[in-house]
Amino acid sequence: MLNEKEKKQIRAVLEEQQKRLSKTSQNALNYSMNHERNIGRDSIDESMEEEIFSTEMRLHDREKFLLGKITKQLARLKAGEIDVCEDCGEAISFKRLMARPVTTLCIDCKEQSEREEQAAEQAGRGGFGDLGGSLGGGDGETETKISTTGLED
Ligand SMILES: [Zn+2]
Numbered sequence: 103m104l105n106e107k108e109k110k111q112i113r114a115v116l117e118e119q120q121k122r123l124s125k126t127s128q129n130a131l132n133y134s135m136n137h138e139r140n141i142g143r144d145s146i147d148e149s150m151e152e153e154i155f156s157t158e159m160r161l162h163d164r165e166k167f168l169l170g171k172i173t174k175q176l177a178r179l180k181a182g183e184i185d186v187c188e189d190c191g192e193a194i195s196f197k198r199l200m201a202r203p204v205t206t207l208c209i210d211c212k213e214q215s216e217r218e219e220q221a222a223e224q225a226g227r228g229g230f231g232d233l234g235g236s237l238g239g240g241d242g243e244t245e246t247k248i249s250t251t252g253l254e255d
């Protein structure tokens with residue numbers, strides 16, 4: 103169990119992160135709105151616009167996701183269960199909570215879930231590699247050369 107002083111310290115860290123995220127989140131939103139008004143005035147490449155927009159949305163989603171985690175942790179803190187692992191019910195150390203205030207897993211469960219994530223990521227990357235290999239770029243050039251030679255003759 104955490105003592106009052108430790109709880110206070112964790113709450114301070116969480117609230118600080120919450121404040122910072124709310125701010126960036128608001129900035130991103132303002133930027134998107136200003137940005138929308140400019141579309142149509144300039145004829146910037148549309149696909150470029152879409153790419154910028156989707157990047158912003160992805161950032162925004164990430165901030166929302168983190169804010170949700172922080173809100174959840176503050177509730178767990180209030181309920182006196184922030185140091186209880188969601189998976190196995192074992193205690194999460196104060197040191198770990200200070201390093202990763204949004205964690206809800208003890209180190210053992212976290213390592214387990216990271217191993218699973220890594221395995222999934224590696225499987226994904228393998229697929230990409232195969233796609234890149236089949237794209238090969240030399241064929242177009244050869245065709246151009248042949249048709250130019252044909253015209254000269
Ligand atoms: Zn655990």
